[in-house]
Amino acid sequence: MKILVVDDEKDLCEILQFNLENEGFDVEVAHSAEDALEMDIASYNLILLDIMMGQMSGFKMASILKKDNATKHIPIIFLTARDKENDMLTGFSIGADDYISKPFSIKEVVARVRAVSARTNAPALNETVGFKSLLIDIEKKEVKIEGEYVKLTKTEFELILLFLQNKNRILSRSDIMQKVWGDEVFVTDRTVDVNIARLRKKIAPYGKFIVTKQSYGYGFME
Amino acid sequence: MKILVVDDEKDLCEILQFNLENEGFDVEVAHSAEDALEMDIASYNLILLDIMMGQMSGFKMASILKKDNATKHIPIIFLTARDKENDMLTGFSIGADDYISKPFSIKEVVARVRAVSARTNAPALNETVGFKSLLIDIEKKEVKIEGEYVKLTKTEFELILLFLQNKNRILSRSDIMQKVWGDEVFVTDRTVDVNIARLRKKIAPYGKFIVTKQSYGYGFME
DNA sequence: AAAGTTATTCAAGAAATATTAAACAATTTG
DNA sequence: CAAATTGTTTAATATTTCTTGAATAACTTT
Numbered sequence: 001m002k003i004l005v006v007d008d009e010k011d012l013c014e015i016l017q018f019n020l021e022n023e024g025f026d027v028e029v030a031h032s033a034e035d036a037l038e039m040d041i042a043s044y045n046l047i048l049l050d051i052m053m054g055q056m057s058g059f060k061m062a063s064i065l066k067k068d069n070a071t072k073h074i075p076i077i078f079l080t081a082r083d084k085e086n087d088m089l090t091g092f093s094i095g096a097d098d099y100i101s102k103p104f105s106i107k108e109v110v111a112r113v114r115a116v117s118a119r120t121n122a123p124a125l126n127e128t129v130g131f132k133s134l135l136i137d138i139e140k141k142e143v144k145i146e147g148e149y150v151k152l153t154k155t156e157f158e159l160i161l162l163f164l165q166n167k168n169r170i171l172s173r174s175d176i177m178q179k180v181w182g183d184e185v186f187v188t189d190r191t192v193d194v195n196i197a198r199l200r201k202k203i204a205p206y207g208k209f210i211v212t213k214q215s216y217g218y219g220f221m222e
Numbered sequence: 223m224k225i226l227v228v229d230d231e232k233d234l235c236e237i238l239q240f241n242l243e244n245e246g247f248d249v250e251v252a253h254s255a256e257d258a259l260e261m262d263i264a265s266y267n268l269i270l271l272d273i274m275m276g277q278m279s280g281f282k283m284a285s286i287l288k289k290d291n292a293t294k295h296i297p298i299i300f301l302t303a304r305d306k307e308n309d310m311l312t313g314f315s316i317g318a319d320d321y322i323s324k325p326f327s328i329k330e331v332v333a334r335v336r337a338v339s340a341r342t343n344a345p346a347l348n349e350t351v352g353f354k355s356l357l358i359d360i361e362k363k364e365v366k367i368e369g370e371y372v373k374l375t376k377t378e379f380e381l382i383l384l385f386l387q388n389k390n391r392i393l394s395r396s397d398i399m400q401k402v403w404g405d406e407v408f409v410t411d412r413t414v415d416v417n418i419a420r421l422r423k424k425i426a427p428y429g430k431f432i433v434t435k436q437s438y439g440y441g442f443m444e
Numbered sequence: 445a446a447a448g449t450t451a452t453t454c455a456a457g458a459a460a461t462a463t464t465a466a467a468c469a470a471t472t473t474g
Numbered sequence: 475c476a477a478a479t480t481g482t483t484t485a486a487t488a489t490t491t492c493t494t495g496a497a498t499a500a501c502t503t504t
Contacts, residue, residue, distance in 0.1 A: 111408035114396045139391040141438050153492055154437035190450090191494055197451060198493095214449060214502065375481055413483055415461065420482095436460060436491070 001117050002026040002043060006036045006058065007050035007079060016048065019106045020113060026183060033061035042070040046116055048109075051080040075116050129164045131222065134206050136161055145203060155180060156199045163210060163220035170219040192218075223339050224248045224265060228258045228280065229272035229301060238270065241328045242335060255283035264292040268338055270331075273302040297338050351386045353444065356428050358383060367425065377402065378421045385432060385442035392441040414440075 003025050005016050013029045020027045028044075030036035033056035041047070047065075051058040058078060065071040129136045133146045141157055143150045152160065158180045162171070171179075173192045181187055196218055200207030211221050225247050227238050232253060239249045250266075252258035255278035263269070269287075273280040280300060287293040351358045355368045363379055365372045374382065380402045384393070393401075395414045403409055418440055422429030433443050 107408055111399075112405070115400055115405045117396070137390075140441065140443065141392045141435050155493075187493090188495060190496085193450060194452080194494075197453095212450065377482075409482090410484065412461090412485080416463085416483075419462065434461070 001045050002028070003046045003048065003113065004028055004030065004036065004039070004041065004044040005048045006030045006033060006053075006061070007048070008032060008053045009050070015106065016109065019110060021184070023110055023114075024182075024184070025113065025117075032056070033058065036061065037064065041065065041074070044074060046113065047074055047076045048113070049076050049078055051078055077112060077116060129161065131164060131167070131206070131209065131220070134164075134203065136164060143203070145206065150202055152199070152202060155195050156202060159195060159199050160203065163218075167220050167222055170213045170216045172217040175217065223267050224250070225268045225270065225335065226258065226261070226263065226266040227251045227270045228253075228255060228275075228283070229270070230254055230275045231272070237328065238331065241332060245332055245336070247335065247339075254278070255280065258283065259286065263287065263296070266296060268335065269296055269298045270335070271298050271300055273300055299334060299338060351383065353386060353389070353428070353431065353442070356386075356425065358386060365425070367428065372424060374421070374424060377417050378424060381417060381421050382425065385440075389442050389444055392435045392438045394439040397439065 001024075003020055005013050005020075005027060006029075007013050007016075008031050010031060013031065017027045017029055028039070030039060033053055049058040049062060058080075062076055062078075065074065065076070129138065133144075135144050136142075137144070138161070141154075143152055143157065143160060159176070162176065162179050173189045176192055177187060196210060200210055209220050209222070210218055212218055223246075225242055227235050227242075227249060228251075229235050229238075230253050235251045235253065239251055242249045250261070252261060255275055271280040271284060280302075284298055284300075287296065287298070351360065355366075357366050358364070359366070360383065363376075365374055365379065365382060381398070384398065384401050395411045398414050399409060418432060422432055431442050431444070432440055434440055
């Protein structure tokens with residue numbers, strides 16, 4: 001979940017960034033609409049947008065984004081000090097997903113961001129992943145082998161899911177880290193190894209299908 | 223659900239149209255009662271009608287509609303800046319289904335439209351939810367286990383209902399917050415835990431079916 | 445065999461959840 | 475309406491579970 005915060009109050013930006021990153025979001029900041037428009041906006045999943053800014057207003061920026069196919073679908077939460085109904089209505093009319101008046105509590109912002117994020121993420125379609133008698137139920141976050149439930153931790157689950165969604169392909173440790181641990185968390189190569197070792201044991205007899213390709217990485221080979 | 227919005231403030235119309243369409247309603251707009259009366263009004267399921275308009279007032283238009291057999295049954299929600307009691311009574315006396323004073327929040331309008339729409343459409347069928355001897359009566363807001371009434375608070379009831387409507391699926395705490403507490407109320411992750419703990423105890427021996435999936439959330443597993 | 449790479453083990457500690465209790469809020473009762 | 479009851483939230487603490495990375499052993503490759 002990548003979030004772009006656009007606000008000319010730098011202190012406020014920092015506070016938002018810090019707290020949202022704490023919540024596990026990936027946050028970047030721009031201090032003006034102009035700066036923001038130079039960024040790769042399409043790569044964000046949510047925009048927190050101040051309405052009152054120096055040059056270009058948040059409204060103006062929003063309406064630009066709504067006109068571009070690449071960005072029109074991105075949810076926007078407006079931040080504003082103004083509380084006139086008019087502003088509010090204008091905000092909604094150009095497709096704001098939510099609206100928060102300053103001063104606001106960080107909790108409130110985090111909760112709203114979560115709400116939008118939950119609403120936005122399409123309900124996972126029940127794609128079935130598996131190999132022979134090893135079946136993954138993504139909704140249940142469960143793995144069964146020969147009908148027997150195998151207890152996996154989150155990391156292990158994410159790993160086996162990644163491998164089965166990429167059968168017959170060697171994934172580098174960096175690939176694996178990025179997908180399983182995300183961009184925020186940094187672990188060593190050895191940590192990947194350890195987790196794969198644990199996974200291999202737990203999913204016996206399928207452990208051997210996770211093969212090591214020395215100097216390249218790991219992959220699940222049918 | 224087709225909705226006709228009649229109001230001479232074009233901006234407001236746009237806002238209403240945008241937001242109601244976002245909610246999945248089919249919306250068309252007229253900027254005066256005269257224009258509206260030229261349309262095929264009988265084809266709409268609900269009319270949002272401004273009272274104060276240039277030529278013909280919303281009241282006048284409503285009374286015309288109420289005299290026509292083809293349109294007399296169509297629910298009308300009046301929009302108005304006036305807040306005198308008299309207006310309100312007059313509004314209802316000619317068959318308004320609801321009454322919203324300007325300035326209003328979009329949320330409020332959407333909620334009222336939904337309410338009318340729900341009232342109008344066939345009464346929700348009494349879907350039954352349950353698991354083994356744990357039975358939920360959604361209308362009565364009651365839960366029985368082995369035929370014995372289990373006293374649950376509102377929060378607990380909403381929780382068990384959510385879980386049973388989503389059996390065999392892990393719900394994240396955010397999902398749960400959004401569904402049980404709504405988008406307006408902000409509670410902490412720990413609050414979710416505490417409420418689930420209470421619920422588990424109360425619905426013994428079914429408590430254990432609400433499983434914890436560390437790092438993912440909770441789910442009711444058959 | 446040397447160098448490079450991966451596997452294994454394990455203790456420290458990090459992270460997540462459960463539990464408890466206290467404070468606050470809402471509702472009901474007298 | 476005040477008091478009593480019931481319900482809810484949150485902080486604090488306890489407990490459980492999971493993860494990491496160092497150390498070292500075991501492979502692989504050249």
